[in-house]
Amino acid sequence: MSTIAAVLAATTPSPSPSGVPDVDVTPGVAGFVAIALVAIVTILLVVDMTRRIRRTRYRAEIRERLEAEVSGASADGPVTDEPRRRADEDGRADVGDDTERG
Numbered sequence: 001m002s003t004i005a006a007v008l009a010a011t012t013p014s015p016s017p018s019g020v021p022d023v024d025v026t027p028g029v030a031g032f033v034a035i036a037l038v039a040i041v042t043i044l045l046v047v048d049m050t051r052r053i054r055r056t057r058y059r060a061e062i063r064e065r066l067e068a069e070v071s072g073a074s075a076d077g078p079v080t081d082e083p084r085r086r087a088d089e090d091g092r093a094d095v096g097d098d099t100e101r102g
């Protein structure tokens with residue numbers, strides 16, 4: 001048994017000693033700056049996304065109100081339908097919708 005234990009002990013590699021202890025290994029200033037930049041960019045993207053979603057939601061609410069006013073006003077009298085006419089002429093439904101502008 002002792003020969004088997006000696007063979008197993010000889011075949012198991014022991015960790016090589018290094019000159020630097022694991023406690024002192026850090027990413028340093030470069031790592032801190034990289035992580036800080038990633039965090040700042042992420043925060044700015046979230047703020048921008050929130051602003052764009054809010055703006056789109058408000059525009060949809062306003063569009064619904066305007067459509068409701070147009071449909072309610074059409075029973076009262078003649079109403080010009082210029083946005084719809086322009087959309088038909090251009091072949092697009094998004095005429096007057098400026099959600100793509102910043």
